[in-house]
Amino acid sequence: MIAATGPHIDVEALSPLLALTGGGLVVLLVGLLRPRVVREVLVPLLALASLAAALGLAIWQWDADEEIIAGALRVDTLALAFTAFVIVAAAITVLLSWRAVAPREAAHGEYYAMLLVSAAGMSVLVQAQNLVSLFIGFELLSVPLYVLCASEMRRSSSLEAGLKYLIIGSVGSATLLYGLALIYGATGRTDFAAIADALNSVGGPVSDPLFLTGLALSVVGLAFKVSVAPFHQWTPDAYEGAPTPVTAFMATATKVAALGVIIRFFDVALINAQPDWAPALAALATITIVVGNVGAIGQTSVKRLLAWSSVAQAGYMLAGIVVGTQHGIEAVAFYLAAYLVMNMAAFAVVVARARETGLGDAIEALEGIGQSKPLLAWPMTIAMLGLAGIPGTAGFIGKFFLIDGAVDGDYAWLGIVIVVGSAVSLVYYLKVVAAMWMRPAPRSVPVLAGGAVDDPPADAPAGPRAAGGEVTLVAVGCAAGPVVFGVLPGPLFDIARDAAAAMSHLF
Amino acid sequence: MLRSYLPALVFLAIGGILALVFTYANTLLGPTPRKTVKATYEPYESGLPSEVKRTFRFGISFYMIAMLFLLFDVEVIFLFPVAVKLREFGTFAMYEAITFIGLLAVAFVYVWRRGALSWR
């Protein structure tokens, strides 16, 4: 009745997760110390250190392929690759937050701790092998993010973003939970492999209305998180209002985690029902691509623009999951990595210009920087062209890969949708590029000669100040990625292939 | 299959009926005051008239401490089964409990150092 011993806990396989959560606790406690240097320097450094440790441990585990904690989590290359992506995104976010307003207002310890815990939640999510751990990861990811969104407490739009995200996110969570419960009710199992088996039995639950309702509800719940249309309405508001580093984290890491769990959920647990959900998911992808791209046209805030573009990009990546092949998952993994660095480069430039100009995230803040700030203009240019899928960037190869996967899986029309969407996306990506290179700098913007960061009192509005070297470093470093991998995609392909190899049951 | 939910339904019905019955039984069977004064409808009929108005607001510190108390209290409940059945569970459960208490300690230190426990 009662197991005499608990489940075997494989500490090795859990180590990346432990590094993240442990790091979160340490950062939280160290953040309580009084000296300013501890809060402003030591805390982010500790956060970076624990992220580095987690990354190192994830790489150390690379060849693992096992279920841990009684089948709650699965550590395999897919999980580790996606965990690594999340960790990289979190590390970049730490760098972008270094001199940001948000950690100062929300207290440094809490800010970075929540970042780490959210990353841990994402790690759980991509490892989830069970409906329960799926939901735990989902909440662990979301709750800190709600708070982080509202962490610039003196700016009402940040609070608004946090509240909106909280309410809509909770609706999404509730829907997901209800869906998971129904799936459990229909199949009687919570772990993915068993659900797959239950579906496989002839006359199984595929036609069961209980199961189908559960499936639909969980799709909706997950769609909220990846901001798949028509469940994307919160995205522009939340992205715009949240502090920019947090937006960057949400736009990249959340996408990684949510797509990771969608891969597991659909391509492992529900793979035997693929003919049933694929057309629906393909339709969702199409709507998402159309809505995202159309919505982005006409935006004047770069963050809103990137929010809409991220909606469209999620649509592209869904196409790789729709086909339910290893090839498709490889393409998704590849595209995610490229998408992550390109978006990070773009957000880094937004952070830098918002600090330098005081114009916030408006496109005007970018005007004329082709001449005055080439180290910011080039990364933004590469990011925009890369997201649009111009050859010479990893974005092109990623899109090639996705279309290849779609055509290969008999969804050629979805490939065409992707290219039409990309063509439309040029309209707004080029608007940003044109602002940087083809318009003169607005005269009202004070030009800073650089130098030490002046530290305004916490309640002062964010006036012009130097961007900080680490932001430029992030921008340049992240922009180098798409170019290097656009010409020599080999290493990224290896990661993508390894990640997809975990799904060896697929074609 | 839905039949397995039947007991739950019955349980729900009985519970609801019982609650209603007791509420109305009180009005029917209970003593009715011969004359009513204002104090009759106060929560405590005896003693000093209550100063508390409907618009009264508790201090935020009260909520803070109440919520923290609830959290820690609920968390301690989880320790109870382990304590009762520690022998059967074995050392694994003890390590788990220690980890759990450790985490609670971290939370407690955090709450304390952040000043959430000081009444302001």
Add this chain to the structure above:
Amino acid sequence: MPLSILIWLPAAVGLVAALLPRALGPRVAALGTLGALGIAIGLIADYDPSSGLQHVTDETWIAELGIHYKLGLDGLNLFLVALTTLGFAAAAVAANFRTWERSRLFYFHLLLGETAVLGAFLAQDLALFVAFFDLMLIPFYFLAGQWGDGENRVAAVTKLVVYTFVGSLLMLAAAIATGVMSAGDGQEISFALSDLRERTLGEGTQQWLFLLFAVAFLVKMPAFPLHGWMPDGYRAMPLEVLAVFSGVLSKVGAYGFLRIVLPTFPDASAHFQELMLILAVVSILYGSAMAFTTTNARLVVGYSSVAQLGFITLGIFALNDQGAQGALLQMINHGLVVVPLFLIIGLLARRAGSEDLRDMGGIAFRAPVLATLFLIVALATLAMPGSSNFIGEFLILLGVFESKMAIAFVASIGIALAAVYGLRLFIRAMHNRVGASVESREIALRDAVVLVPLVAVILFFAVYPQLALSRGEDSVVSTIAPAVEVTR
């Protein structure tokens, strides 16, 4: 190997020039384009007409997707490569005589553009071709947007890029579909053109793929219903850039039909032959009509290009050897005349103070050398007998007469119309009453340095078109053979 050097030399020089001091960068960039021209001339001298694809480089680029870095030179692209290097060298040298803001960036983009165009011409792998084809546009976006003319240039050039990209991306999807669908059971996916030629697709598949490719190429040329970006786009570009854009880049579209569409989708090519021919004829008539009604000098040339590319399309879709040979020759000819034509318009505009034909007139008065050079170019444009353009158009019409007689009749009206707009351009600018603010001036030495060699090449081809025809013949015939086969 020589092909890789040729492709990457401009980009490398552009990068170096961008890092050099301001005074030195432009000079180095121009030298780089001349170096590429030198390599191209060397390749022509070295070319062996009888041995098919030469200097082949075949490396695996992206193994996972079956994409190869495969380059090769044959009679089909030999002269187009030479034309590219010539056009870019002329543009870079001409640009050197002007001062540009942020000049090093200008040359970087120009030379990156040259690399992309050369790559598109030399690629022997469909995916590689698509990559270069898409990449080609970006430097020109920056060139037009940053150094272009006019208030609305950003909007105009965005329209250009989006237009072209819709086509390019549809082609991307089609290219991937071609590679994936043509791979039979147990075959590796391959995008190498030589493989695609042998792996045949079903006719229905061919048809939709054909249409996607055709949209991409017709937008690029531009051809009649898809030319909407052209007037604004042309007005927005600096003339030196426009010279290569119109002279060289438009040929990539026509080249794509010959290199990719006809061999890979032979059944669909035959199926859509009439549609394409009609589009070509409409382009000819529409382009000609617009060319002699518009008054902006560069749009006269722009619309004449629509007409000329209509002729080239006509030749390609005659689906026989004469037509294709004529089309190839005409591509070279058109490039050769358009590059100097735009440079001359620049000279005229500087003398008249505007690019409007109504403001010009009487410029020949004190500029006999300029007038002579212009006359030669103008006569070549209108395919005067004795010019190489005449031979090209003659071959094209011969080809079409053989396949579709009625269309050939209509198309030959286009030749007469060409004479009208060609002469109108020349007479309005050089003769007539002297314009209000026209200052007739002889051509300066530095402008002559660019123009005279270009005109010399035109004259050389007028005397000896055989140079291109004989070297191209075998390759053209073998490339279009599958499509010719179907029509028989």
